[in-house]
Amino acid sequence: MNKTVNQKAWFFVLPVLVLVAFNAIVPLMTVVNYSVQETFGDNIFFWAGIAWFEEVLTSSRFHASLGRQLTFTFTILAIEVPLGVIIALAMPRKGPWVSVCLVLMAMPLLIPWNVVGAMWNIFGLPEIGLLGKTLNVMGFDYNYTRQPGDAWFTLILMDVWHWTSLVVLLAYAGLVSIPDAYYQAAKIDGASSWSIFRYIQLPKMKRVLTIAILLRFMDSFNIYTEPSVLTGGGPGNSTTLLSIDLVKIALGQFDLGPAAAMSLVYFLVILLMSWIFYTVMTRNEDQ
Amino acid sequence: MPGAALRRANAIQNICYSWTTGRLGALMALELKQVGKRVAGETHVYPTDLVLERGSFNTLLGTTLAGKTTLMQLMAGLEKPTTGEIWFDDVNVTGRPVQKRNVSMVYQQFINYPNMTVFDNIASPLRVARHSEDEIKKRVGAMAELMKISAMLDRRPSELSGGQQQRTAMARAMVKDSDLILLDEPLANLDFKLREELRDELPRIFGQRNCVVVYATTEPSEALLFGGKTAALYEGRVTDFGATGKIYRHPRDLTSAMVFSEPPINTANVRKTEGRILMNENVTWTAPAGLPDGAYTIGIRPHHISPITRDPEAVAIEGTVKVAELSGSESMIHFDAYGDSWVSLSHGVHPFDAGERAVLYADVSRCFYFDTNGKLVAAGGGHTEH
Numbered sequence: 086m087n088k089t090v091n092q093k094a095w096f097f098v099l100p101v102l103v104l105v106a107f108n109a110i111v112p113l114m115t116v117v118n119y120s121v122q123e124t125f126g127d128n129i130f131f132w133a134g135i136a137w138f139e140e141v142l143t144s145s146r147f148h149a150s151l152g153r154q155l156t157f158t159f160t161i162l163a164i165e166v167p168l169g170v171i172i173a174l175a176m177p178r179k180g181p182w183v184s185v186c187l188v189l190m191a192m193p194l195l196i197p198w199n200v201v202g203a204m205w206n207i208f209g210l211p212e213i214g215l216l217g218k219t220l221n222v223m224g225f226d227y228n229y230t231r232q233p234g235d236a237w238f239t240l241i242l243m244d245v246w247h248w249t250s251l252v253v254l255l256a257y258a259g260l261v262s263i264p265d266a267y268y269q270a271a272k273i274d275g276a277s278s279w280s281i282f283r284y285i286q287l288p289k290m291k292r293v294l295t296i297a298i299l300l301r302f303m304d305s306f307n308i309y310t311e312p313s314v315l316t317g318g319g320p321g322n323s324t325t326l327l328s329i330d331l332v333k334i335a336l337g338q339f340d341l342g343p344a345a346a347m348s349l350v351y352f353l354v355i356l357l358m359s360w361i362f363y364t365v366m367t368r369n370e371d372q
Numbered sequence: 373m374p375g376a377a378l379r380r381a382n383a384i385q386n387i388c389y390s391w392t393t394g395r396l397g398a399l400m401a402l403e404l405k406q407v408g409k410r411v412a413g414e415t416h417v418y419p420t421d422l423v424l425e426r427g428s429f430n431t432l433l434g435t436t437l438a439g440k441t442t443l444m445q446l447m448a449g450l451e452k453p454t455t456g457e458i459w460f461d462d463v464n465v466t467g468r469p470v471q472k473r474n475v476s477m478v479y480q481q482f483i484n485y486p487n488m489t490v491f492d493n494i495a496s497p498l499r500v501a502r503h504s505e506d507e508i509k510k511r512v513g514a515m516a517e518l519m520k521i522s523a524m525l526d527r528r529p530s531e532l533s534g535g536q537q538q539r540t541a542m543a544r545a546m547v548k549d550s551d552l553i554l555l556d557e558p559l560a561n562l563d564f565k566l567r568e569e570l571r572d573e574l575p576r577i578f579g580q581r582n583c584v585v586v587y588a589t590t591e592p593s594e595a596l597l598f599g600g601k602t603a604a605l606y607e608g609r610v611t612d613f614g615a616t617g618k619i620y621r622h623p624r625d626l627t628s629a630m631v632f633s634e635p636p637i638n639t640a641n642v643r644k645t646e647g648r649i650l651m652n653e654n655v656t657w658t659a660p661a662g663l664p665d666g667a668y669t670i671g672i673r674p675h676h677i678s679p680i681t682r683d684p685e686a687v688a689i690e691g692t693v694k695v696a697e698l699s700g701s702e703s704m705i706h707f708d709a710y711g712d713s714w715v716s717l718s719h720g721v722h723p724f725d726a727g728e729r730a731v732l733y734a735d736v737s738r739c740f741y742f743d744t745n746g747k748l749v750a751a752g753g754g755h756t757e758h
Contacts, residue, residue, distance in 0.1 A: 266479040269450055275471035275500045288486040 119345035137346035147347065149322065150330040151354070157326055158305045161244045165301060166294070168245070169252025173260055174286070176253070187257075190250045198247075202314025205243040209315075229316065233323035236316050240324055243311060248301060255297040259290035295366045302362060306355050327351055401426040401584045402447060402552060406456035409442055416442040418609045419455050424584045424601075426551075429575065431595040431616065432588040434605030434631055440588040443605070444554045447586060448475045460551065473552070476545035480557040482537035484529040490516070490540050491525040497548040515543040518577060535566035546581070553578065555587045559594075571597060592634045596620060604631040626746040629671045635704065635715045637671045644668060649736070652710055657687050657736045660750045668749070671740040674717035679705065679724075681733035689714065690731050696724040707732065 120138070123131040141147050176186050193201075211217040211228045216239075220227040229235040263285065271281045309328040312318065318325035318333070325333070331351065335344035401424060408419040417439045424430050432440045445451040447458065449470040457466045465473060476497075484493045494512045503511075516522045519539040521532075529537050538558055545553055559567045575598055578585045589595065595602045595616055603613040604623070612619050612628035623629035629637050642651045644665050650656045651670075677689070691709025698704075703722040707714050707730060716732050724730055741750040 264479075264481050264483075266481050266483050269445075270477065270479065270483045272450065273448065273470055273475055273477055274497050276496075284485045284488065 116345045116348050119341050120349055123342055133342055137342045138350070140343055141347045141350055146330070147350075150325055150327045153323075153325065154306060154327040157240070157244075157308075158302060160241055161248070161305050162298065162301055164241070164245050165249045165252050166298060169249050169297065170256045170290070170294070172249070172253045173256035174282070176257055178261055187254070190253050190257075193247050193250050194254075196247075198310040199314050201243065201247050202311040205239060205246075205311075206315050209239045231320055233320055236320060236324050240312055240315060243315060244305065244308070247311070248304070252294075252297045252301065255293045256290055259293035260286060263289045291366075295363070298366065299359060299362055303355060303359060306358075401461055403459040404447070404456065405459065407446055407453045407458060408455040409446055409451060410454045415608055417446065417453075420610050422603065422610060422613060424586065426582050426584055429578060429585045429587065429598050429600030431598055431600060431602045432586060432605055433590075433592060433595045433602050434588075435590055437607075438605040438631075439608040440605055441556055442608075444477070444556055444586060444588055447552065448477055448554055449473050450477075474548070474550050475552045475554065476548065476550040477554040477556065478538070478541050478545045478558045480560045482529070482534060482541055482561070484537060484540050484544070486529060489526050489528055490521060490532070493529065493540055494543045494547050497544060501548065511547055512543075515547045518546075519543045533566070534562050535570060538562060538570065542577070546577070549581075550583055552584045552586070553581070555585070557588055557590070560590075574598065592620075592632050595632070602632070604628040606631050622751050623671075623740065623748060625748055626669060626671060626740075626742045629740055629742075629748075633671075633673055635674045635717060637673055638677065638712070638714050639669055639671050640710070640712050642668050642670050655687060655689060655710070657685070660741070663741060663750050667744055669742045669744075669746070670736075671742060672734055672736070672738065674704070674715040676735040676738045677714065677716035677732050678718040678735075679703070679716065679722045679730065679732050680718075680720075681735075683733070683735060685735075685737060686733035687736045688731050689734055690729065693724040693726060693728045693730050695726055696722065698723060705730070705732070 121133055121135070123133045123136075172190075176190075177183055196204075208214045209217045209227075209229050211221050217227055217229070226232075227235050229239040267285050267289075268281065271285060276284070307328060308326060309332070312324055312326055313329055313332075316324045318329040328351075331344060331347055334340050334347065402422075403424075404420055404422040406419040406421060407417070408415070409417040420443070432443060434440050442451065446453050449458075449465065449468060453466065457464055459465065460473070484490075485496060488496065491512055494515055495508045498508045498511060512525075513522070516525055519542060521536055521539050521543065524532060524536055524540075529540060532540065538561075542555075542558065545555075559571055562570065571594065574587075585600075587594075587598065599616050601614060602616040602619045604611045604619060604627075606627045611631065612624040619628065620632055623632060626639070640651055642649050644650075644659045644663055647659055648656050649659045649668075649670075689709050691707040691714060694706040694708060694713075696703060696705045698721050701719060701721070703716075703718050703720065705716040705718075705722065705724060707716070714732070740748055743749050
């Protein structure tokens with residue numbers, strides 16, 4: 086039988102192609118364009134080759150930002166994932182409290198990011214903020230606008246407050262999908278609650294936790310709005326994460342070439358690390 | 373008076389029966405005394421008396437929501453009864469938690485530890501009981517052999533077929549020498565072929581054990597295949613209990629007969645006068661001996677009604693065919709006659725068109741007579757042996 090050649094079918098793909106082109110390909114190519122050229126505005130470009138990439142990759146400023154970014158991301162992952170699982174385990178499976186808990190958990194996720202930043206900005210002020218004032222009254226010398234340690238503490242606390250719910254909701258969805266029969270079977274076997282967690286709940290939550298970790302990794306690696314509103318990257322450069330640094334270079338200094346090169350490196354780092362995460366976490370299933 | 377004689381005969385049988393179970397006291401294992409369960413004002417199981425012996429294969433037969441699962445969970449100790457007591461080997465275990473009862477359970481879903489190998493899954497109850505590794509290896513090996521999964525011991529449950537997963541779950545249930553093994557519709561989630569395969573093996577696998585086996589199912593054919601004993605469950609009550617063949621041939625009442633019939637048993641209202649049974653002016657036959665005059669409900673199984681007959685005593689029923697389902701070597705014919713719906717199940721292919729007038733023949737020598745309270749008063753050709 087001859088294969089039907091239907092050229093009209095391309096028209097049906099066209100809207101998606103156009104959408105993707107404007108949404109992803111064109112902006113990405115613009116960035117690539119900037120990353121290999123030098124410009125002083127006025128649409129005059131000079132070829133720069135890989136100079137910007139060399140500059141970014143050897144710049145100690147980039148290394149420092151990347152280091153802060155990795156510290157931030159792995160700290161919040163180390164806190165949010167176990168905490169989210171613990172909260173999900175503690176939540177009721179049945180009854181009227183389920184919806185109450187779910188709504189409470191969903192609340193932080195619904196607040197716009199810049200509002201979260203502004204909230205914590207005020208919340209942490211040492212003179213008038215509830216958190217800042219309380220800590221100072223208790224005798225802690227807390228001032229997130231002056232002390233880098235305090236700035237980090239506030240930043241991480243804010244992210245934990247804002248995003249642990251996502252892990253909780255995903256882990257909870259994984260937990261409620263386990264049939265009662267599993268728990269009964271474990272009970273009949275005389276399994277301890279640790280065994281139930283280790284051999285039933287954790288393996289059954291594995292898929293949703295993989296998604297939770299990936300989402301939290303990517304989001305926290307991209308984070309901009311909240312720290313920028315909370316600390317603006319300060320004090321000094323102490324909370325200048327990659328995205329904040331990028332914006333400073335691109336819009337503050339108007340170094341479009343290095344900023345474009347940095348964007349691409351940034352993008353490739355996220356892509357590579359997501360791939361590593363995913364491969365490591367799903368490795369056992371392919372065996 | 374013949375009615376009184378019949379009742380007396382039934383009473384004597386009941387006495388004989390309880391005397392028999394009493395005499396078998398040495399074998400007795402699981403005993404339910406007035407065990408009932410109510411949840412939030414709703415009765416799931418009415419107070420039930422039941423004695424299940426060691427080495428016996430017991431089928432709990434009933435539709436969904438009949439209370440099979442609740443009854444099993446009560447037996448296991450996963451649920452506490454709201455009334456009554458549960459005794460095991462003459463010890464009251466009502467309040468004893470499930471992990472101290474030496475019970476195993478197999479579920480409709482294939483319940484295995486997802487990230488353990490088949491070996492570790494089967495070994496898990498032995499590890500909890502702290503057996504030596506040599507002992508574990510020996511027992512798991514023997515159990516895997518029995519369940520025909522020896523080649524899969526290194527795999528994880530997700531790499532097995534449904535049938536193999538359920539075999540693993542069954543091996544885990546049997547490996548620890550439980551006193552009570554509960555199987556809650558273990559074949560329901562398997563496809564037809566795997567179900568048949570495993571079903572044929574079950575009596576061999578469970579038959580040799582000195583424990584009480586309880587098997588819940590919605591399918592009468594499974595109860596018949598396994599033999600052993602059957603308890604018919606209907607809306608939270610055990611309506612009948614005894615040797616499977618006896619329950620099938622002499623159901624205690626109309627409800628039990630309905631539970632133990634698939635497709636559903638045909639029923640019709642009849643009267644007995646002057647030695648004859650009258651369904652209506654056209655359909656009448658000789659009454660079984662000893663049946664008193666009065667109104668009865670008859671029950672006749674679908675496979676005792678056929679479009680063809682060689683039996684001169686068979687009663688012709690004329691009706692309108694609703695639908696004829698022909699499957700392989702069997703024909704199931706649904707038809708309306710005399711204001712009732714009827715089903716006939718017969719060998720061979722008997723095509724009928726919907727709406728066609730047809731005559732079908734009922735083997736009335738095999739029909740049950742229930743009195744107005746639904747109690748069985750005569751079965752088949754008037755046999756009353758119990």
